Amino acid sequence: MDPRLCGAGGENEKMDRWIESPWVLRILALFLAILLYMSVNVEEVDLKKKTENVPNDNVATIEDVPVDVYYDSDNLVVSGVPQTVSVTIEGPKSIVQSTKALKDFKVYVDLSNLGVGTHDVPIKYDNISNQLKVKIEPAYAEVSIQEKVTKEFKVGAEISDGMLGNGYQVDSLSVSPKTVEITGAKDVINQIAYVKATLDSDELIDGEFTGKARVRVLDSELNKLDVAVDPETVEVTVKVKNPNKKVPVSVKEIGNPPEGVSIKDIDIDPKEVTVYGKESALDKLNNVEINIDLSKIKRDTVKEVPIHLKEGLNYVSPQKVKVVVSVDKRTKPKEDENGTAEITPDDNQTQTNDTNSPNSVITKTIADIPIETRGLSNDYVLDSMSPSTVNAEVTGEESVVDKLSKDDFSLFIDLSGLTVGEHQLKIEGDGPNNTDWKLSDDQVNVQLSVKKR
Structure with missing residues (x-):
């Protein structure tokens, strides 16, 4: 027999004996058990993760559930009870869903047996299935119970x-x-x-x-x-x-007259006006001021100048004043080509002597100018007014007067402060600038009565 074969057979025998050894089998069994345990555990972890990512239909939270309060409302006043709470329910899916949908349950606090003072009371519920777990947030309320009082106040x-x-x-x-x-x-x-x-x-x-x-x-x-x-x-x-105060009108002169013109006189009509406004503003008011630009005055001039009011004042009567400016015009020498001075007539003389000038003075009557009413109290009614229109005789330069109509006048009567009865009032208002005008009537008769409620 080949000795090499004998050696190989010995090795096989040793391997067989090792495999058949009980310790080897035990170790192998333990290894396989560990592998099996690890495999099962990994599957459970994966399943748990998947389960956590799936919504739990067995739990629901119902927000803003109103809270009823049971107490002696005739004699007591209660504070501290929340108006709404959150209710979380957990249990069988079908019961959770129907309870959430119907909301046919009640949440309440019962203070019937409690007296005046501060109390910690549980917030309870009714008509929720016993198969559900219920959690209310907040679960308790700190309630103050006090005596109800009714009192009259001014x-x-x-x-x-x-x-x-x-x-x-x-x-x-x-x-x-x-x-x-x-x-x-x-x-x-x-x-x-x-x-x-x-x-x-x-x-x-x-x-x-x-x-x-x-x-x-x-x-x-x-x-x-x-x-x-x-x-x-x-x-x-x-x-x-609407308090009022009478104050004088003063003139503020702006600029200088043109060369060859000197101001002889400035007259105001009326010299006083009535100003309406807050008492605090009226107390500081001593006069109203109007501006006259002298640089534009070349001849005798009649102007209607509006009165402008400061803050806190709301009305002035009349709203404009008539300003008459009289001038002295000096003749001035004008040298000819030979240096000889000659006297040039002033503008007034030229206009007066030239009857064909477009600046000839004429007089015109404007009829049926309406008269407005102002300041009538809400407590009274204007029953009658006579006259309600007037005529105006206007004198001025032809080029100005020819273009005038009743729309160039703003006439009114002031009914402020009047009571029931007959009254005679002065007509106030404005007319065209650079003219003299006179009304056919300067007063109006009115009749006032109490407004019916």
């Missing part, structure tokens, strides 16, 4: 100055009803410092005005208090006034 009226027409100020404010009943917790009622009704209007107020205003209840730091007010709104009536 209402104060307010109005913003920004609602008043320019120059107007409040004469009086009144409220109807004058008092309201306020109900709330006793300690809240004791905090009341102000009960106000603030009038609001989209339009500027320049006469008597009545509007509705909501009543506000405030503490000393102007914080709104949680109380019930009866009635919630009141009527506020405001009466306004």
Whole structure:
């Protein structure tokens, strides 16, 4: 026998004996068990991850569920109970979905057996299936129970100055009803410092005005208090006034007259006007000023000059004044080519002697000029007015007068401050510039009566 074969057979025998050894088999079995355990564990982890990513239809949260409160509402006031809570339900999918859809359950706190004071009370629920787990957030509420008090308070009226027409100020404010009943917790009622009704209007107020205003209840730091007010709104009536003052008109001269012209006299008509506005502005007013530009005055001139008012003043009567400027015109030497001076007549002389000049003076009558009314109180009605139109005799340069019509006049009567009865009023207003004009009537008779409500 080949000895090499004998050696090979010995090696095989040794391998067989090693494989058949019980320790080898035990180690191999342990290794296979570890591999199997690891394989199963990895599959469970993957399954768990997949499950976590899938929505759980067995749980639902219902937001903004209202909370009912059971207590003696006739005699007590309760605070601290949340208006809404969140309710989370968990259980069988079908019951969770139907409960969430129907919302036929109640959430409440029961204070029936509790007295005045502060209490921590559970927020409970009713009509939810016993198969569901229920969680309410918040689960408890710190509730204050106090004695209910009703007390009568006087209402104060307010109005913003920004609602008043320019120059107007409040004469009086009144409220109807004058008092309201306020109900709330006793300690809240004791905090009341102000009960106000603030009038609001989209339009500027320049006469008597009545509007509705909501009543506000405030503490000393102007914080709104949680109380019930009866009635919630009141009527506020405001009466306004438009103070006035008579002041003189003064002239401010601007510039210098043209060469060869000197100002002889400046006369104003009227010399006083009535100015309306806030008392604070009137107190500082000593006169109204009009500007006259002397550089444009070449001859005797008659002008209607408007009066401009400062802030806080809203009206002036009349709105324009007539200014008559008289001049002296000096003749001035004019040298000819030989250096000899000759005297040139002034403009007035030229216009007077040249009857064919377009600046010839003429007189014209303008008929049926309407008279407006201003300042009538909302409490009265104008029953009659005579005359309602007037004629005007206008004198001036032909080129100016020929173009005039009644539209060049703005005439009015001022009814401010008048009461029931007959009154005779002066006609005021404006007319065309650079002319002299006179009205056929300078006064109007009017009859006033009380407006029917």
